[in-house]
Amino acid sequence: MNTEQLAVSGLSCIRDDRVLFAGLDFAVDSGQVLLLEGKNGSGKTSLLRILCGFREPDAGQVLWCGVDINSSAYYADMAYVGHLDGIKKELTVSENLKVALALAQAGSHTIADALEKVQLGGYDNVLVQTLSAGQKRRLSLARLLITQKRLWILDEPFTSLDKQGIALIETLMAEHCANDGLIVLTSHHDLNLHGVNVQRIHLS
Amino acid sequence: MSLSHAFFAIIRRDLLLALRKRSEIANPLLFFVLVITLFPLGIGARPQLLQAIAPGIIWVSALLAAMLSLDSLFRSDFDDGSLEQIVLSPHPTSVLVLAKVTAHWLVTGLPLLLMAPLLAVFLGMPQTSIGILLLTLLLGTPVLSLIGAIGVALTVGLRRGGMILSLLVLPLYVPVLIFAGNAVEMAGNGLPVTAQINILIALLLLALVLAPWPTAAALKMSIS
Numbered sequence: 001m002n003t004e005q006l007a008v009s010g011l012s013c014i015r016d017d018r019v020l021f022a023g024l025d026f027a028v029d030s031g032q033v034l035l036l037e038g039k040n041g042s043g044k045t046s047l048l049r050i051l052c053g054f055r056e057p058d059a060g061q062v063l064w065c066g067v068d069i070n071s072s073a074y075y076a077d078m079a080y081v082g083h084l085d086g087i088k089k090e091l092t093v094s095e096n097l098k099v100a101l102a103l104a105q106a107g108s109h110t111i112a113d114a115l116e117k118v119q120l121g122g123y124d125n126v127l128v129q130t131l132s133a134g135q136k137r138r139l140s141l142a143r144l145l146i147t148q149k150r151l152w153i154l155d156e157p158f159t160s161l162d163k164q165g166i167a168l169i170e171t172l173m174a175e176h177c178a179n180d181g182l183i184v185l186t187s188h189h190d191l192n193l194h195g196v197n198v199q200r201i202h203l204s
Numbered sequence: 205m206s207l208s209h210a211f212f213a214i215i216r217r218d219l220l221l222a223l224r225k226r227s228e229i230a231n232p233l234l235f236f237v238l239v240i241t242l243f244p245l246g247i248g249a250r251p252q253l254l255q256a257i258a259p260g261i262i263w264v265s266a267l268l269a270a271m272l273s274l275d276s277l278f279r280s281d282f283d284d285g286s287l288e289q290i291v292l293s294p295h296p297t298s299v300l301v302l303a304k305v306t307a308h309w310l311v312t313g314l315p316l317l318l319m320a321p322l323l324a325v326f327l328g329m330p331q332t333s334i335g336i337l338l339l340t341l342l343l344g345t346p347v348l349s350l351i352g353a354i355g356v357a358l359t360v361g362l363r364r365g366g367m368i369l370s371l372l373v374l375p376l377y378v379p380v381l382i383f384a385g386n387a388v389e390m391a392g393n394g395l396p397v398t399a400q401i402n403i404l405i406a407l408l409l410l411a412l413v414l415a416p417w418p419t420a421a422a423l424k425m426s427i428s
Binding site for chain 2: 053055056075078082085098100102104
């Protein structure tokens with residue numbers, strides 16, 4: 001297939017009269033990772049939120065399979081894990097994942113599989129408020145595994161994870177790319193992905 | 205991932221959350237009971253007067269209780285990012301919003317309905333109008349939740365949105381208050397109330413169809 005999956009052209013973002021970025025073009029294809037780099041306040045999160053459709057770009061457009069994201073089946077194909085976990089602390093681990101599953105197409109992993117993969121096996125009936133920050137992070141990443149989403153948009157996915165957790169998520173990301181998935185992420189942590197085509201964009 | 209499955213999953217989730225945080229159910233209900241008990245204390249031993257203004261007292265208290273409970277509708281979902289996930293779902297946000305409002309009404313509106321007959325007797329309301337009071341509450345309180353949802357969706361991103369919320373929402377509650385209060389009063393005098401009830405039904409249907417759209421749009425604005 002020749003057309004890129006996710007393509008961005010002439011994207012600009014202006015916040016409080018400050019131009020964060022302008023005329024940004026890039027494309028991400030199946031099996032690719034796009035890593036956004038830049039200082040704090042350089043517009044990484046703003047760019048991700050535009051890619052999610054939360055913010056309207058001040059200029060330019062975001063295309064998914066050649067169609068504008070607001071008129072394509074984009075939202076059935078994308079998943080976002082941001083600064084906020086998006087999990088309810090009063091619910092148990094498996095109750096949280098069941099809600100996530102109800103909101104999207106079921107993926108190849110069952111809830112039990114996904115929990116096993118992020119090393120939260122046996123935590124099914126534990127209330128989320130008793131989990132540590134790193135465990136909550138892993139739970140929000142488990143949400144990516146149980147649903148069938150090709151594009152993952154991750155905002156600092158490695159925050160509050162230990163070394164082992166980081167290695168684990170990197171493995172999952174490499175697997176996702178091997179299955180023709182796409183990932184757009186921001187990270188201060190050096191990515192260690194073997195055999196994956198990593199594209200870097202530096203925002204300044 | 206059918207839409208109805210998602211709709212009921214959201215209702216189930218919100219009911220479960222309410223069950224784990226019981227104060228959110230109890231507080232509006234306690235407020236409702238307290239405000240109504242304050243009236244006889246303030247007015248003194250004048251049962252005729254109390255009886256005459258009972259429909260108004262109950263409805264205004266229900267209005268205030270409904271308004272106070274609104275903040276919990278989207279607040280916690282906004283704070284922990286669940287709202288982002290709901291908006292990103294491929295399902296129409298307006299339908300998921302309707303699920304949230306339904307769950308919220310079951311938790312905060314329905315208890316008022318169950319408590320109202322007791323308070324009506326307490327205020328000396330005639331037997332004949334208690335049935336109509338319940339009917340107006342049954343039709344009216346969901347309208348309050350649906351209209352209120354638009355207001356909360358607009359103000360959920362603000363730090364201190366409570367005051368603005370009441371200024372936004374209370375004027376919009378006036379039609380419900382007028383027709384519901386009037387119906388209960390007329391029923392007390394033995395007059396027919398079909399017209400008022402029909403208008404309340406119309407308001408409910410209109411709100412059911414029209415309110416979720418602006419609510420969804422306002423939520424999208426609030427998280428951007």
